[in-house]
Amino acid sequence: MSEVAKKKGGSPDKIRIVLIVALIIIVAGAGFKIYTDNESNNALQAEFDATKITLTTKLDSISGQLSNRISEIAKLGGNIDSLVTLKDSITAQRDQLQRTRVANKAIIQRLDRKVGGYEELLLAKDDEIAALKVINTKLVEENIDLKTEKNELNSTIRKATETQQELKQQISLAAKLKAENVKIFNINARGKEREGDFRSRQAEKIKVTFNLADNPVAPVAGHKIMIQLVDPAGNVVFDIARGSGSFTVDGREQTFTARQEILFDNSKQEMAFVYDKGSEFDEGEYKIVILSDTYEIGRTTFIVR
Incomplete structure (x- = not known):
């Protein structure tokens, strides 16, 4: 190669070295990106798994508390149809969450919002139970008063009947011939x-x-x-x-x-x-x-x- 050519293009060894270094940089960059992406995905999955456990625990707790409210409202004579339907829905959502293995941010956000609503509903049902207890207490008192009045009336009727029978018996005895x-x-x-x-x-x-x-x-x-x-x-x-x-x-x-x-x-x-x-x-x-x-x-x- 002429001296002129060497001056314009450089030596072949130097060019190869530059290409190898560039290739190493590219491969290293790609590897680093894959590594960082994997680390990010692992962190996201770990966060999802932890959140899933927390939400499952909350849903189980809400379902149990809702069962208690349903039982108490039923005893007090309240309507429980919608609550039974809601409890079944919560159970289905919990089961769906447990079946979800791959991190799904949308599911987590949706259930997190619903949990807050369920907790507010439980508080509202506590107020409803308190109101039903007041109504039932009044009904029990009224029922006791009615039973007392009925018993007193029955007692009066019974005494009147006994008196009438005694009077009839006395008249019957008095009317006997002698x-x-x-x-x-x-x-x-x-x-x-x-x-x-x-x-x-x-x-x-x-x-x-x-x-x-x-x-x-x-x-x-x-x-x-x-x-x-x-x-x-x-x-x-x-x-x-x-x-x-x-x-x-x-x-x-x-x-x-x-x-x-x-x-x-x-x-x-x-x-x-x-x-x-x-x-x-x-x-x-x-x-x-x-x-x-x-x-x-x-x-x-x-x-x-």
């Missing part, structure tokens, strides 16, 4: 009557007389007046052919010796029963029980010697 001046006569074969005790051979028939006592409470009404002649063994003398029969009291059948039907008119009516036994009377004490309808209104005894 036999007074009960007397026993024996009648011999000649038709002669003798009052009081007697010997068995002295009587073929007995006669029971009495009058119905004055009772202004008892209404004018029909009654069945019956007598029971009870022998010394405790048996009612009974003969259908001579007018005897039976009646029922409290589900139990009883017999009567003789019966008459009358219209009670509160005139101290006198009554007489004549009973022909058809055989001699056994010795001992006899009882005469007088009944009106089904209840006793008088009794007496006599002795046969």
